Amino acid sequence: MVEGIRSPAESTYWLIQGRMLFLSIHLLGLAGFSYIVAKRLRPLLRGQADVRFDRPVQRLGKVFQFWLGQWRHPRYPGAGILHILVFAGFLLLATRAFSLILGFSDNFFGATLVGHIYEMVREYATTIVFACMVVLAVRRLAFKPERYAVPAKYGKGHTADAVFLLALIAILMLADSVFEASKGAAQAQLGHPAEFLAFLSLPQILENLLAAVPLAGLQRLYLGSYLVHDLTFFFLLCYRPFGIQFHVETSLFSIFFAKLDRGTLKPVRWQVSDQQLDQVKSFGVKTFDDFTWKHMLDFYSCADCGRCSDNCPANAVGRPLSPRFLTIKARDYCFEHYPVLGKASNGVALVGSIYSEDEIWSCTTCGACEQECPLLIEYIDKIVDLRRGLVDECNVPQSLQKPLKALESRGNPYGKMEKKKADWTKSKEFQPDCRVKILDGSSPADTLYFVDSVTSYDDRMQAIAQATAKILDRLGVNFGILGAAEKDSGHEVRRFGEETLFMALRDHNVEAIKASGVQHIVTADPHAYNALKHDYKDVPPVEHISQVIAREVKAGNVTFQRADENKVYTYHDPCYLGRHNDVYDDPRDVLDAIPGMNRVEMARSRDRSFCCGGGGLMLFYEPKEEERIGVKRVQMAVEAGANVIVTACPFCMVNVEDAIKVAGLEGKMTAIDLTELVEKQMVCPRKSEVAVQGG
């Protein structure tokens, strides 16, 4: 204890002994916080089951990378670096907070060397956090980054609340610094050896400013700042669970319990097998309690940073969907219906009250929001669960009913006859050049080419099927197709919430694939690829055609003729190949192996690729939007200076080709599938010819 200056514990505040006062504040603060957190846990306990305690080592890895390592923050450099500074500052100051709560009024480490170093680090941390608060407040008030704006339909702006919270933290830092500074100034006036304060830190600056203040004034500042610090600290602790700052407490848990398997969908109910599903009374999310506890935790953890919506293609074209507000609205609902004081009152259908039907059907499940969220909040599973709820209530847009019915009766959304599924193999130009086996038991093959509906039936996309078959043939792959026995992979059926129909399609296809006796599956459709890889069980390993080609290119089995010098190519990452399955390099490697290839990258590429507008059933859905998503994408290719967009997905092709026309870019921009380009450029002889030459 410093001689000549009374510590807060030994002082009296308005006749109350300091020790008693602070003990009461601490106990009240902790009790209040515990009570509020208990109330916040209540809906989680009523939520649906979720399997999140498996693979703890992998989960800890996530915590190190995304929580401690703040991995995703630098994707937005300005805000990201500020956040990292504040986060690091908070971690350093947390020991101080714990020592406060535990009743030590001073350094946790005592007057050891470690203690002195910690003091210095802490003083700088205080200073940096304080400076960050000032910068962040100025940013919010003066620069107003667009992604924080709240459109009128989503209610009032969040700036006041954000600035209030920043101010509270700033007060905390300032009070702490005044406490240190007044002590230091008093020590100096009393002639004690001055405690070293970190150079140019906030406490040191304040100490210099306070040097001339009389001792009594310093004493009051010393005691006052402690009280302010203490009250602010516990007020903040109890206030955070009411808003966006709750993520300070919950983010660690959200990240630990984050989804580990990308590209997958949550089951209808965790721990309920497909066979038991008929006994489940209600599918999907209808009321708030239908969310899993982890999804509720996500609502608490959202920091309202707006990165999800900033990257959402649906939001970008004015569809009535913003992932940010999907979360914010659920949180507001939760706070209102599970209040800290008063009774819980849940049971309202979410769609029709806080969400609109169009909002739920507008998502393309591209995953851009999830890729961006620093807290690994999940969106696709929630959207799909909400859709499952709508489907279960017979509530499906008229535009989707016909394709769904056709999928049920014909196994494809177009209602085309099954026996015509292999018609693309029979065209006059194609058949003499490449014979495609139908795997009906007459002649076996090692590899199945899973074509899927759009590529089988759509006039334009049949060219992708033919190119894929020719490539496989030229590479000497012994392959075949299922023909009439192949039904739609069901990838979008599942993502549009029709789980029962999906299961029927899947079961049919799994049977057919098993009966074909193949050891490998190849597809040129990333949606089929994702379905076969993640949604199907017990089928042979599946590869996207770009992976097959890349491997053969690497092995030196493919030679290409020179690319057209006048063309500038750009590669558009399909969501279900890139973001959902991390296949970014294979298609690029293939393109770059073509001599003379002039390839540029769009500003949004790889894991920040911008969806083409969505595949499968999304082609039938009529969204409310100001502009087509595909048009925006095509304009990005123009900005990159490209005149050919290379895709690796039939749905991207549908959307991009349409968008080129809508944008009036015909003649200036073309689209080509990777398989079409490779087939055109490939000069390796057919394997059958090799055999003839060899023999």
Place this chain on the structure above:
Amino acid sequence: MEILVCVRRVPDTSENEIALNAAGNDIERDDLVYSINEWDNYAVEEALQIAARVGGSVTVVTVGGEDDEEILRREMAMGATHGVLISDGAFAGSDARGIATILRAFVQKGKYDLILTGVQAEDGGALVGGMLAAMLDYPFASLVNSIEVLDGKTLKISREIAGGNKEVNQIDLPCVLSIQTGINEPRYVGMRGIRQVASIPIPTLGVSELNLDPQLVGLAAAKVQRVDYFTPALGKGAEMLQGSREEIVDKLFELVAAKGGLK
């Protein structure tokens, strides 16, 4: 309100390629997929919405065979309370009058305030609704595109008139209405819904259960018989545009513009 909806299973025109059979008297029926007649689906949806507003039950009935049970299940999955299959060998070959006779017998066994049919069937001729009403001596309105229940005895309905006009009528209950598509947005029925009603029994009624005179139905009683079925040869008025999709669209554009359709 007790509502009866008469429904029918038809080959789905959007999911089939309709071709004539070799004999030339019917369409090729192998490899066809069937669904509920679209107009009937709107009628069931309307019945469900009325029952939801004013209370009551919805019964769906079809005259046909075992295979037709499928559409009854589908409509029950939508929410219809009861499904009834009317099936008997004696009914084979009935014309529209025969079907109406069978339905009249069924209606007279029960007590229905409102009977709905679709305006027409995809493979039919908009006959049964009107005939059924006449046989029952009930008032009838066709092409109905909105229904409002005024009290227990009267409905206010509007009908679609050529040229896009609407006519509003009051009609006394019990009555028969033929329902036009677009009157509502029918709800979705998924496989799960159908599975959930799979175990509800659907009674099958025949000649004896309906106390019908077999002489009045079936092929022998039919006064209208199909003698031919064909796709008309292209007349001079029709021109088939040839070429790729783009070329066809361009030509169509020119033609419409030449006729003054595009300014």
